[in-house]
Amino acid sequence: HIAHHKHIHDLYEEAFRDIDGITLLTNPDERFNSNYWLCNILIDPDKTGFNYEDLRLALEEANVESRPLWKPMHLQPVFADCDSYLNGVSESLFNKGLCLPAGPWVSDEDIALIVDTIKSMLNR
DSSP, X not given: OHHHHHHHHHHXXXXXXXXXXXXXXXXXXXXXXXXXXXXXXXXXXXXHSOOHHHHHHHHHHTTOOOEEOOOOGGGSGXXXXXXXXOOSHHHHHHHHEEEEOOSTTOOHXXXXXXXXXXXXXXXX
């Protein structure tokens, strides 16, 4: 199961390696060993010409489900009155991040469709 997730991550990593403005989140260094449960990208709209929501909708048009990174706790209504200690990182990740399909049912062909959809957004 983990091997499949790592394979999917590796396909995304290869596909996005040379794309300025799309960053695949990965292990920060060799001390870490991810289970690759999620494949998340950060999108820099100044470099790509689109934001995470534009891409989410384009993927939806291609019948691919994706979703934004988790909404920061301090922005959720249930925690509105709670103390929070902020530095802007969680908001930045939320405003730039998208979770791409990576489950055990995701095939190499699915990844090719996802990558092609993303690259077509770059070529608009």
